[in-house]
Amino acid sequence: MKKNLLALLLLLMAGTAMAQTSMKRFKKLREGKTDNNLVSIEIFSATVASSETPTGGKTVFDLSERGQAASLDGKNNNDISELLNKKFQSDSKNKMPVVDMTSRNITVTFSIGRKPSYAAGNFSAYDRIEDLNYTFKMDNHPAVNQEVRFAKWNKYVTEYGTLDIGSLEFNQGFTANLDVTGKIGASASTKSVVKDGDNTTETGASVGPEVSATGKVGYNRSRKENQLIKQRFIQLTGTFGERQFSIHQQGTRETELAGNVSVDVTIKFPPAEVIFTNFSDLYTDKNAVNGPDKVKMEHTRYKVPDITMLATGLTGQLSYSFAVRHIHKKANTFPESDDRISFITGENSKAILLVKPEELKVPIYFINVPVGGNIKTLQYDDAGIKRAISFTSYSAAAEFRSWLIYTIPSLGINGMKIMNKDISFEGTPVSNAAVTADFSKITVQVQ
């Protein structure tokens, strides 16, 4: 009996001494397997805004306060209004200003999901994604090859996380008591106390003849760790190229990588040009209608994304690989250090529509009227080149339409000239009877 008690005591001491600490990542690693469908990633993208870059010239706002005061000195209201919109030091006075709208700021959100199982035979609710790599690569497309590229993103700096293990205080205690009653023909009693650092072992046993034998085994062991080790891990890092970008995430204790990750990227698209027209001085300060001779017409070239080259939008391939830390045993305890695990790896890819063509479209407003069963667009004649009068906004187009309707009745048969340029509905004078018959047929349309 004494041998048995001692053996039991040794077993308990050895078991406790070998007990895991919080320093371990897991207790045992089993052979892994592959499941490509365990983790899924979806992409959601939203166009935040076009990145508008006017090229060349300075405005009055670039001047110092003293310069602004000097510029505005002695000016009337009309002059001030003109001055506020004026550009100085342009490359050439005759050169049309250019606004570049071919860059788009896009927020790309990756939604990462893992399928947990709550079934007793395949419990995986407390598994976690340990490592995740995902890459978006643009498809090969003539326009893509030529012009579309990622211009910048907001993940230039690797995001590190620091796990302060030292802040985790690990306490472990174990107490065992064993009572044995029997009849044995010998009597002995022992008691020992062993102190080894923080560990205390107390053992007592007594055996008596004839009447009874009581064996009492008491065993206490306690351990306290204050760990001062810190672990630095990569929360998120990435690589960025003109045609693709990749993100790498690393998991850590009790941290599931499933969730959303957003990346702000700026994409440069192939350019098309549109010449927009801006009319000023349509009305006087007192809202009286100005004649065509007083109206000013200015043109601005806008570089806009050429959606005709990206009729199906900006498409690409999202590919990803992952490793999931699957717990086979001890999922019911909070510490990971006692887990018996295996890694389930997988990879997948899918086609993604990152930007829809309509998201790239810059609306162009213009004014139409039906003439002889054909729809004619309001245009100006620029030294023989006929250009549609295109507006950047509905309000600007509607304001000019109203002015046109007010002004047309006072015009002669030759139609209208603004700044010596003929204004017509594709050659049909604006004062033509086909136009004046029903002003409600003059409409603003958007392309």
Next chain:
Amino acid sequence: MYYRVKRFSRSYTNMYVLDSDNSLPQLRSRTTIDCAGQGPKTFIDPSFVEAQEVKCTNLGGLKRDSDIIKDNSI
């Protein structure tokens, strides 16, 4: 009337006109143009004639695809 548009589409009546001419051979012969073009136009009954690549005098001399269409409305 023939029009050179950025891209012909039966779904949209509005197309962006790059160039136009009453003569198809004349329009076809102008292969270097200002790609800012003439602007948008609404078509009632357009039909596709042919696709042609043009060179832009602007945009750094880029080449681009275009479609020549015929406006069949009266």
